[in-house]
Amino acid sequence: MSRPSLRPGTTDRSRLAARFVLLVGVLSLFADFTHEGSRSMLGPYLGSLGATAFAVGVITGLGEFLGYALRLFSGRLADSTRRFWPIAITGYVIQMSSVPALALTHSWMAAAILIVLERVGRAIRNPPRDVMLSHAARHLGGYGWTFGIHEAFDQFGAMLGPLVVAFVLSRHGSYHEAFAVLLIPALLNVTLVMTARWLYPKPEDLEPAGTRKAGSDGFPRRYWVYLSGAALVAIGFADYPLVAYHLARSDAISTEWIAGFYAVAMAVSGTVSLVLGRLFDRYGFRVLIALTVVTSLFAPLVFLGGFTLALVGAALWGMGMGVHESIIPAAVAPMVPSERRASAFGLFTAGYGMFWFLGSAAIGYLYDHSVAWTVAFCMVTQLAAVPVFVWVGRHQPAERGR
Numbered sequence: 001m002s003r004p005s006l007r008p009g010t011t012d013r014s015r016l017a018a019r020f021v022l023l024v025g026v027l028s029l030f031a032d033f034t035h036e037g038s039r040s041m042l043g044p045y046l047g048s049l050g051a052t053a054f055a056v057g058v059i060t061g062l063g064e065f066l067g068y069a070l071r072l073f074s075g076r077l078a079d080s081t082r083r084f085w086p087i088a089i090t091g092y093v094i095q096m097s098s099v100p101a102l103a104l105t106h107s108w109m110a111a112a113i114l115i116v117l118e119r120v121g122r123a124i125r126n127p128p129r130d131v132m133l134s135h136a137a138r139h140l141g142g143y144g145w146t147f148g149i150h151e152a153f154d155q156f157g158a159m160l161g162p163l164v165v166a167f168v169l170s171r172h173g174s175y176h177e178a179f180a181v182l183l184i185p186a187l188l189n190v191t192l193v194m195t196a197r198w199l200y201p202k203p204e205d206l207e208p209a210g211t212r213k214a215g216s217d218g219f220p221r222r223y224w225v226y227l228s229g230a231a232l233v234a235i236g237f238a239d240y241p242l243v244a245y246h247l248a249r250s251d252a253i254s255t256e257w258i259a260g261f262y263a264v265a266m267a268v269s270g271t272v273s274l275v276l277g278r279l280f281d282r283y284g285f286r287v288l289i290a291l292t293v294v295t296s297l298f299a300p301l302v303f304l305g306g307f308t309l310a311l312v313g314a315a316l317w318g319m320g321m322g323v324h325e326s327i328i329p330a331a332v333a334p335m336v337p338s339e340r341r342a343s344a345f346g347l348f349t350a351g352y353g354m355f356w357f358l359g360s361a362a363i364g365y366l367y368d369h370s371v372a373w374t375v376a377f378c379m380v381t382q383l384a385a386v387p388v389f390v391w392v393g394r395h396q397p398a399e400r401g402r
Helices: 013-039 042-048 053-069 071-081 084-104 108-134 143-170 175-181 183-199 221-235 240-250 255-283 285-295 298-304 307-335 338-369 371-383 386-394
Strands: none
Touching: 013 084, 013 108, 013 143, 013 183, 013 255, 042 053, 042 108, 042 175, 042 240, 042 255, 053 071, 053 108, 053 240, 053 338, 071 084, 071 108, 071 338, 084 108, 084 175, 084 183, 108 143, 108 338, 143 175, 143 255, 143 307, 175 183, 221 307, 221 338, 221 371, 221 386, 240 255, 240 298, 240 307, 240 338, 255 285, 255 307, 285 307, 285 371, 285 386, 298 307, 298 371, 307 338, 338 371
């Protein structure tokens, strides 16, 4: 296989950009197959090892905090060195090796270390990967569409992983056997990452030079306001391991269905990502505002409902994840010049993750005392973001990366 040239005039940039986004999408499919497969059962697994709801909330919250906070440093490193691929590859290797290693754990403390390490790997690889994807956006119709395509691949893998895990558990397999099976997609991911690095050594060349804006010393006001709104959403968005912990503890569904519910959530997330991305490119923040209101309903459904309502709640939770992983970064990209995009992604998600950690710990604490207060906390904090997004939408330039 020959390496395509990204130099102007030698090849159709649009075709190269499409191939690059698809290749990154496939490698992300196997990444999400691996880590989301494990996350679908982390709550029950930690519970089986003796962890409390508060411990589950702190562990997963700390993982999310580091998984976002460390992006501040990986983003700045990517911007300063312009070595996007080496940084991304390092993150993928750390993340993909941590998940199968859970098969060797026998205490919740040992499992907690690997759970956090997996999130650290994700933190390292995401800012440079998102920047490389953003360089292809102008050839594919917009940032929302580009990130929506990627998220669709992500969530298809995130659906397959939990389904495989559910199958292993339904065949009376152990948690350890399920973790071991995830070694296969992990190896496929690393192989495809290396392939993408060889085929597209400088994805930044996909973005025409004339469209690149000069850097500046700071970020615009709307960037910071938008971050505050996203932080409110993060505070009230319960992580799935805690949702799974509740479902297992309440006996609302059987263990294998917990992973199945997660598969449904990921299927919804992947299915709606393409539509939501296109709608965001066309209608802007009105789409994000409506989705924030709708997805906030996941909390009463999953924490208070029976089988059917919990399933609907899981689907809304998955839609919320699709918003977090596609529309939210798509909205950041046009706010800043391309030369500072990795830093912008890193800083934004660092703040987002810090509040996700605080929210996860608070939700875990509230759950140990009152399910009703847990639901109220989740809904109020997310809905508080709506007026913030309204302000950002009114101050967002009409051009969004098309």
